[in-house]
Amino acid sequence: MNAQFPAPAPADAAPAPQRPVVLIGPMAAGKSFLALHMSKFYGYDFVDADQLIVSRHGVISTIFREHGEKYFRDLEADTVAEVLRDPDHANAIFSVGGGAPMTPSVRRMLRDELVAYLEVDAETVLPRISGNRTRPMLQPDPERRWQELYESRRACYEELADIRLDGTRNRPVAEIGADLEEALVRLRAPRAGRGAPAADRSATDRSATDQEAQA
Numbered sequence: 001m002n003a004q005f006p007a008p009a010p011a012d013a014a015p016a017p018q019r020p021v022v023l024i025g026p027m028a029a030g031k032s033f034l035a036l037h038m039s040k041f042y043g044y045d046f047v048d049a050d051q052l053i054v055s056r057h058g059v060i061s062t063i064f065r066e067h068g069e070k071y072f073r074d075l076e077a078d079t080v081a082e083v084l085r086d087p088d089h090a091n092a093i094f095s096v097g098g099g100a101p102m103t104p105s106v107r108r109m110l111r112d113e114l115v116a117y118l119e120v121d122a123e124t125v126l127p128r129i130s131g132n133r134t135r136p137m138l139q140p141d142p143e144r145r146w147q148e149l150y151e152s153r154r155a156c157y158e159e160l161a162d163i164r165l166d167g168t169r170n171r172p173v174a175e176i177g178a179d180l181e182e183a184l185v186r187l188r189a190p191r192a193g194r195g196a197p198a199a200d201r202s203a204t205d206r207s208a209t210d211q212e213a214q215a
């Protein structure tokens with residue numbers, strides 16, 4: 001959980017500049033699909049770390065084969081850092097690869113960002129990756145490897161999540177997207193003055209205050 005978002009601000013402070021929303025979650029959860037949907041239906045910019053890497057360095061399986069995983073992780077960390085510091089991407093829904101948050105430097109960056117975690121179950125994802133021969137991290141047994149990876153990464157996703165999105169039971173992307181938009185509107189709404197009586201504050205304002213108290 002990111003203790004710094006939303007940042008506490010006095011009532012008369014200028015609004016914080018908009019930041020991208022970083023979508024995390026396991027491989028084939030639907031992060032890129034959701035980010036694209038958010039750009040089409042809600043007007044966010046679409047930015048995807050894997051796509052940027054492919055456009056600049058070629059296909060991921062070849063990068064892994066020719067240079068190894070560490071080389072890919074370094075490219076990935078550089079790409080995430082570049083997008084996060086680019087003011088042109090301030091309005092983006094930014095999907096990152098399933099393994100990106102496992103890199104310590106990426107994890108540190110994401111602790112200061114607004115992070116949405118797309119949670120899924122094996123029943124939803126296994127049909128999407130069954131028989132896959134191109135995802136290097138899933139070889140040689142995609143179904144078994146996907147489950148092992150999710151188990152080992154789940155705690156990290158949970159730790160970083162400001163927003164948790166339910167992508168289980170093959171939920172349609174339109175429903176997941178509506179949940180994300182609703183969460184963003186709530187989190188980004190101007191907050192009531194700190195001195196306002198509790199009854200004047202919305203449930204989200206109260207839960208943000210509770211989060212600060214626990215941070």
Ligand SMILES: Nc1ncnc2c1ncn2[C@@H]1O[C@H](COP(=O)(O)OP(=O)(O)OP(=O)(O)O)[C@@H](O)[C@H]1O
Nearest residue numbers: 026027028029030031032033097098128171172173
């Ligand atoms: N809500 C959904 N309903 C049906 N199909 C979906 C949904 N979300 C994603 N898919 C399908 O699942 C596949 C994987 O989705 P996607 O590429 O978006 O996953 P990802 O989380 O970005 O994975 P990676 O970590 O590899 O980048 C795609 O073929 C996509 O069409």
Ligand SMILES: O=C(O)C1=C[C@@H](O)[C@@H](O)[C@H](O)C1
Nearest residue numbers: 027050060097098099136137
């Ligand atoms: O989960 C992972 O480790 C990966 C996920 C993909 O999005 C790609 O970033 C790559 O195949 C590695």
Ligand SMILES: [Mg+2]
Nearest residue numbers: 031032050095
């Ligand atoms: Mg993707």
